[in-house]
Amino acid sequence: MARRYDTVSFLSDYGHADEFVGVVHSVIRSIAPHVVVVDIVHDLAPFDVRAASLALSRAVQYVAPGIVLAVVDPGVGTDRKAIAAEVGEDGEGVLIGPDNGLLAPAAQLSGGVTRAVELTNPDYQLVAPGPTFAGRDVFAPAAAHLANGVPITELGPEIDPFGLRPGLIPLSRTEGDAIVAEVLWVDRYGNCQLNVDPDDVAAFGEVVGVRVGDAARRSARRVDTFGDLSTGQVGLLVDSYGLVAVTVDRASAAEILHLEAGSELRLEAVD
Amino acid sequence: MARRYDTVSFLSDYGHADEFVGVVHSVIRSIAPHVVVVDIVHDLAPFDVRAASLALSRAVQYVAPGIVLAVVDPGVGTDRKAIAAEVGEDGEGVLIGPDNGLLAPAAQLSGGVTRAVELTNPDYQLVAPGPTFAGRDVFAPAAAHLANGVPITELGPEIDPFGLRPGLIPLSRTEGDAIVAEVLWVDRYGNCQLNVDPDDVAAFGEVVGVRVGDAARRSARRVDTFGDLSTGQVGLLVDSYGLVAVTVDRASAAEILHLEAGSELRLEAVD
């Protein structure tokens, strides 16, 4: 059997306090020792499919060719499907995980699903005493066997490649001249990524009004880089993923403006 | 010298805030570049030999063939022995770490120790300015040299393979018709693994009474999977390691029932 993939990029909400991540690595290494597992992120909030889907969407364009294994799975053991979905030409890449909205946005960014199967074949799963650790018993073995060259259709019956459960990526909207935006992500430094394209705020000029809830309107300066801000000044920046982010140089915009993932805020002209 | 092992599975209480884990990886890679180090878990509570021993016991059946390096070592620099213990036929696997109860349960699960040595030979250790980082100076070099094919007996004198300091795994007990159990482990999601075999609770029927301290008795439903529980309902589940766990669907059973590792609770029939 000819080896097919040599990288598994792995994202989960397993955290680092338990041995979950290590056991998944171990299962893959035991079945497919040639594979390198690249950890994308594991300290996502438990069960937060939305945050995981966004993190995967941000990362997916950078992952090495091969398999993406993504496990945030509040419905483990229910009838949510465990799937493997090929993307790109001739199965260039494969996304593996629960079909709960986690994979669909990344699949779309990778050009769409060309073939998908439900992971039901017990020959390519570990025998499990309980149903709760699908990452170890179902998903990791699937990734490893695919890497070894097992045809994807061996893992279970084909399902509709257009039928993946869609992810819920919130869109911003306009109200009069204002943009009502949502914080997609607060990163470690407190930068708040918005669901706003840089072009959308261009008309507001150099200084943009920012309202969060009932708090007084603050002024944010549109800048190219953190260093263009004076201390404590709020800025709007095109971030490293091409979206508008609220930022404060060397301080946490999230703390200063009381923002978190999912917060709504209004951007408007200052006259 | 013929290479002997190509995987080191590494578990410690080093955490991720310091460079300890990275330095151990570096030492192994410097001595034995062909080795892949698989991190099992490092965010165990500092000095918590019991929790580490349990995590290692859960993981050990899944680790890739080769060496297990386990370092939770409150007695570093005292007369506790640093050891390497072969398990399986012909030294198929080796456990390396302090002989403080951490390794014994995993060794037993791996079929028992067939040969063991104390790590005393300075030729296979790093010269250390102080005695406090045995992971770097003693254990990692031992793992790397064994991987390179150095015979285990080169690392130090043989010790009694049946003489490892035993781990303290608490057993549940019965009091009348009740089972007095202990929480072995609270995972990231708040599931509480008990030292109870599923067969032991079978006689209690579908609904089991759970008492924690002086709190009022709660009813827990025996279910096959999280999804069989309604919101907020407490369940008893066979977990992914085959033990009974107290669980709440998409919420933390540990928070709701005020449980932590080591907590005692009573399981009893509800009439």
Add this chain to the structure above:
Amino acid sequence: MARRYDTVSFLSDYGHADEFVGVVHSVIRSIAPHVVVVDIVHDLAPFDVRAASLALSRAVQYVAPGIVLAVVDPGVGTDRKAIAAEVGEDGEGVLIGPDNGLLAPAAQLSGGVTRAVELTNPDYQLVAPGPTFAGRDVFAPAAAHLANGVPITELGPEIDPFGLRPGLIPLSRTEGDAIVAEVLWVDRYGNCQLNVDPDDVAAFGEVVGVRVGDAARRSARRVDTFGDLSTGQVGLLVDSYGLVAVTVDRASAAEILHLEAGSELRLEAVD
């Protein structure tokens, strides 16, 4: 093109809650699949160049031969230089990162810089929508291309190898017979590493007075290992890096003495 390096040792303040570390791994693996990335530490405090510089200095003597990638970069997007600096004979090692004091101490410990360039050539960078993720767009590609054998001089113009921005490593000083020291590092176990050489405290005898701020003087016993201390006793130990550390057996010296990185304390003779 002949491969040049096969290890990248990677240190940052990216933390583990976001996908930053994983994306840097992914970029390196995509460009230079033969490279093994060894994570040194990523949970350094955000923007803490001093702590990062000290961690890198502690680790650098142990890293595997090859490239060190260090990214703690509060000035990203400003005019601070992104650099690659060869150390050792014939570019045996390369340090890559921002020139903000982070790299200089490690370079010095590695024998000094022999050649350095500024990373300006866009052919060896990723096209970035925003300027904020230089680890992904500038530093990781530089590391990967160097590993692949791209000559360092291709990455940008040479700069003065003696001109790296120096790190600020605080020196201890004497006041009368006392030593005024600073805590360089508090490790996970609460041990407090001081900027004090063991020889400096030899004259104080077996018991040394320790003053922190206005608190009453405590006595610390000079010991060889944790186990020489009785419970709750404060000790001075030569730590695993050869510096004097304040320690308490199986407890946190930092908590007990109210010390943190940067704290000043006085060591003095008792009577």
